[in-house]
Amino acid sequence: MNYRVIKENDLFLLTDEKGDIVGNHPYELGLYTRDTRFLSSFKLLINGETPVGLHSDGGENYRSRILLTNPHQEDENGLKLWRESIELERNRFIQDGVLYETIKATSYFPKQVSFTIALEMDADFTDMFIVRGFQNGNTGTRQDTTFSSNGMNFTYQGADDIARSTKIEWNEPHKEVREGYVAFEWTLDHKQSKEVTVTIEPLHDRESSKVEEPQKALAALHQSYDEWNRKLPTVSTDLKELEQLVKRGTDDLRVLLTDVGFGSFPVAGLPWFGVPFGRDSLIAALQLLPFNAEVAKGTLKTMAHYQGTKVDAWRDEQPGKIMHEIRYGELANTNQIPFAPYYGSVDSTPLFLMLLVEYVNWTGDLELFKELQENVKRALKWIDEYGDRDGDLFVEYHQEASKGIANQGWKDSGDSVVHRNGDYARSPIALSEVQGYVYQAKTGIASVYRTLGESIKAQELETAAEELKAAFNEAFWMEDIGFYAIALDEHKKQVGTITSNPGHLLLSGILTEERANRVSAVMVSDEMFSGFGIRTMAVGEAGYNPMSYHNGSVWPHDNSMILLGMGKSNHQEEMKTVVQGLIDASKHFEYSRLPELFCGYNSSINKVVPYPVACSPQAWAAGTPLTFIQTLLGLFPDSLNKKIQLQPTLLPGMNELQVDNVRIGNGILSVEVTRQGDKLAVKITENTTGFEIDQFSIITAS
Secondary structure: OEEEEEEEEOOEEOOOOOEEOOOOOOOOEEEEEOOEEEEEEEEEEOOEEEEEEEEEEEOOOOOOEEEEEOOOOOEEOOOEOOOEEEEEEEHHHHHHHEEEEEEEEEEOOOOOOOOEEEEEEEEEOOEEHHHHHOOOOOHHHHHEEHHHHHEEEEEEEOOOOOEEEEEEEEOOOOOEEEEEOOOOOOEEEEOOEEEEEEEEEEEEEOOOOOOOHHHHHHHHHHHHHHHHHHHEEEEEEHHHHHHHHHHHHHHHHHEEEEEEOOOOOOOOOOEEEEEHHHHHHHHHHHHOOOOOOHHHHHHHHHHHOOOOOEEHHOOEEEEOOOOOEOOOOHHHHOOOOOOOOOOOOOOOOHHHHHHHHHHHHHHHHHHHHOOOOOHHHHHHHHHHHHOOOOOOOOOOEEOOOOOOOOOOOOOOOOOOOOOHHHHHHHOOEHHHHHHHHHHHHHHHHHHHHHHHHOOHHHHHHHHHHHHHHHHHHHHHEEEOOEEEOOOOOOOOOOOOOOOHHHHHOOOOOOHHHHHHHHHHHHHHHOOEOOOOOEEOOOOOOOOOOOOOOOOOOEEEHHHHHHHHHHHHHHOOHHHHHHHHHHHHHHHHHHOOOOOEEEEEOOOHHOOOEOOOOOOOOOOHHHOOOHHHHHHHHOOOOEEOOOOEEEOOOOOOOOEEEEEEEEEEEEEEEEEEEEEEEEEEEEEEEEOOOOEEEOOOEEEOOO
């Protein structure tokens, strides 16, 4: 990872490994919030030169520590600084909308020495879509920079009539200050240190917030992380790589949390997708349910707030539809792009309903369901009317927005739905996994309605779901291949390429037992399983490309949805194969962090091939290891019926797994699984849920 990123709420800083914001970098570095770059240049200099990098730690996403030193410096007057005589330490974090950076210099030169520390800075206030080269458009103008006794303020008047500014202040006397430049002259004895703290605050049409003392701000940030960690279950196992992956996942998900007014939810990922996403946020919240169900609540309320209200072809919006993505920059605010919000995803709406059902299953919180009943009603109506415009029971998508997305499932690249002869499928397209999501949503919502005494509504949904199940298995099953088509095209013709999409059906309940067995087996076949994970497309298909974004690569979140289905349908051997492959893959990435995706080359080359511009950290990749724990435990609660499904297993070479303080309903479940010879012993060390535990094929230890 040749960048460093820190984030808190909706502000994030992306720099090179030295901590600088420079040009000519593979990633467009900067300080970003609300889809605007508020700092486009940020360079630390010592005597006018760039320091030499020593160490840069990107393991913590909420703070960063970077060590540097000086190059050898001489001029016509002789020695200025002996090489590596000054240690420079940059410590930075973000709290309450402010970036804090403390620059500390320590001298190791044997005599007193003087030098200049300087910062070069600039702000271009560029919209994220322009930064990434996706769009151009009418934008505002940079205004005059203003100065105070200890700071400067870059200003900008947007085309959307929003006044933006970047307020920069420092807490030490400066030697020189001018447009985009501040310098400090320091004299140090041997082993003496001096430091300056710089605060950078992006502002939108508002006054500056109160900037805290750095120690106080950092203490508040630490406290929020301590509170997050205290609420999490604890995972202990002799397979330390798994333990490490879970910790990495929960840490990364915490840094990706954002609150736009309706509770915390995970944004999609860094650096480019630090905004609300329907599909991504919903799936990440689903992955998090066994660890922190409150995130699902915030996600659901956020999505409900932005639910579609009208027919707007420009935004691919219809009443009841759950959004795909929202952006806050100039281009979105001035309607030059349709992302305020944009609704072009076919699966966000059923996923919204799925998450709500699973949230209720984990928490028993029917009050949230009641609060969102109108949203549920509108989402179901969208599925039946706008999602299924031709009345064939299948939900299809078709792009209407001129600047929208053509393929509107999770594989949203333009080449991702391809026939076996290499032709691209044309819309309207009905994706296989979406029909499974709809089935799961309708059966799940029906069960909640029955609990609430709404038997007529429940029966209507159950009948519709069974009709969908029959039609789906007739239309999508390819008898000659023994597998499901990825989709039906505009002519209702099967798109027969073998892909990972049907693997998502294992969680839904839409498959017969025999066909579920077949789908699980295909997922771990040589054509689909690389050794490091399930590929998005099988080797040998016309569209297969191990370097592609969606047609042969490996996506951890895709694997996680399949794993949840394998766990629920008791396909334990296949599940263990996939989990072990992803654990092995994680060892090839910095900080053992599973990225958004990686290339689908076979593990026989003994190395994971990274995808060039994968997001990291990325929410549903970070959530993937959490599903390892859920599926290894085979843990699927049903708070409505006060039951818990528990089917524990262990990976080969793994002898113990202990998971404590899992919140279910109003209580706690703690489980200990140990290997005893060729059998497993399972001990329920705590159960205050009051629920009945259904255990399968295990020995319960006393």
